[in-house]
Amino acid sequence: MTLYEFNILSLEEKQATVWDRGTFxxxxxxxxxxxxxxxxxxxxxxxxxxxxxxxxxxxxSFKYGNSLDKYAPKF
Structure with a gap:
């Protein structure tokens, strides 16, 4: 799945995709x-x-950037 394909999903479909395919x-x-x-x-x-x-x-959803900064101390 690409970021574009994910972004066009509905909120409910996005949540289901995260539960099914996402790695916490x-x-x-x-x-x-x-x-x-x-x-x-x-x-x-x-x-x-x-x-x-x-x-x-x-x-x-994102690929990189400032959104990852808050997790950086743990990685």
């Missing part, structure tokens, strides 16, 4: 949010959770 890498936790990072083929996906409601609020 790490999480980033603050007081208000929790972000889980997954790898799928040659790109990364972040699932952003609302800690108070325990729901996924956003799915972010």
């Amino acid at each position: 890498l790490d999480n980033y936790i603050t007081k208000d949010i929790r972000i889980n990072c997954y790898a799928i083929d040659k790109f990364f996906v972040e699932l952003v959770y609302d800690a108070g409601h325990n729901t996924i609020t956003e799915v972010r």
